[in-house]
Amino acid sequence: MPELEHQSRSFDDVDSAHEWFAEYFPERRFGVDQDGRFGVRVSMSTSGRFSFIDSAWTAPGTATGGTHELTVISGAGRGYRLTQGPTDLDACQPLLAPADGLAVRWEERRTSVVALEFAAVERIARAATGYDALRLRRTGLVANSPELADHWVTVLRGIRSSLAREPGLLDAPLVANATFHHLATAFLHAFPTNWLESPDERRGGSAVVRRAIEYMHAHAGEPITITDVASAVFISTRGLHFAFTRELGESPAQVLRRIRLEGARSDLRAAGADATVAKVARAWGFAHHQRFADSYRRAFGERPSETLRSR
Known part of the structure; x- marks a missing residue:
């Protein structure tokens, strides 16, 4: 230049x-x-x-x-x-x-x-x-x-x-x-x-949102932040938030929280005899037990302890 x-x-x-x-x-x-x-x-x-x-x-x-x-x-x-x-x-x-x-x-x-x-x-x-x-x-x-x-x-x-x-x-x-x-x-x-409207020929939706969600799924069990997600797909946090809310009606933080809740649910279903809800919640980044339980119940219609007992 x-x-x-x-x-x-x-x-x-x-x-x-x-x-x-x-x-x-x-x-x-x-x-x-x-x-x-x-x-x-x-x-x-x-x-x-x-x-x-x-x-x-x-x-x-x-x-x-x-x-x-x-x-x-x-x-x-x-x-x-x-x-x-x-x-x-x-x-x-x-x-x-x-x-x-x-x-x-x-x-x-x-x-x-x-x-x-x-x-x-x-x-x-x-x-x-x-x-x-x-x-x-x-x-x-x-x-x-x-x-x-x-x-x-x-x-x-x-x-x-x-x-x-x-x-x-x-x-x-x-x-x-x-x-x-x-x-x-x-x-x-x-x-x-139209840069955030680029079609993904395989699944529809913008490539930025698709790649961000793929990154979230791959790293949800790690202490990643939304800034990490944005950096991984070469966009600012503002741009990522705009893309998610426009396309999905949810913020990136909401999507990441849901993915982590799904991971916790999967672990609770497969947990061994020594597992506790608190241990599983902490492993997926939920430090506050009651907030985790409330979010879990809203997402899945049952308490995490009920999922654990039904395994």
């Missing part, structure tokens, strides 16, 4: 702005107010697979179009309004720009744009899901949740702060790759794409 390159430009006529922006956003078209005024100051930092573009628009205007790259827009200002067709979009929240049809109007505005190379993000999504045929596509514009939008903002702020403190940070290839991976995975978790 090349080192971060910086440039700043100012434009007071729309044709010059069109010419410069066309290199990065060829579909974008600007309009001016009835007096013909136009003014924008742009500061751009770009590397091989991502760009940060900050702009201040000092005269009323409009913009239309979209982008085929994965581009997140954040902005604020007087009279700032975004629409796609007849739909008004929340201009106060980060927004995934559509491929086309976005319309922006303002009297004055400041915007911050993050543009990610589509193919590079797609490769990361394929590696994370284990689905090599994935064709990444947008499935919406608004962040998946306010919490994930906040996570995106936090990650972005941290990366930009680090690069401001150490401009040569991306000179080291390992650091450059890790930085882009961090930014791309934060994007995938925060904004609506």
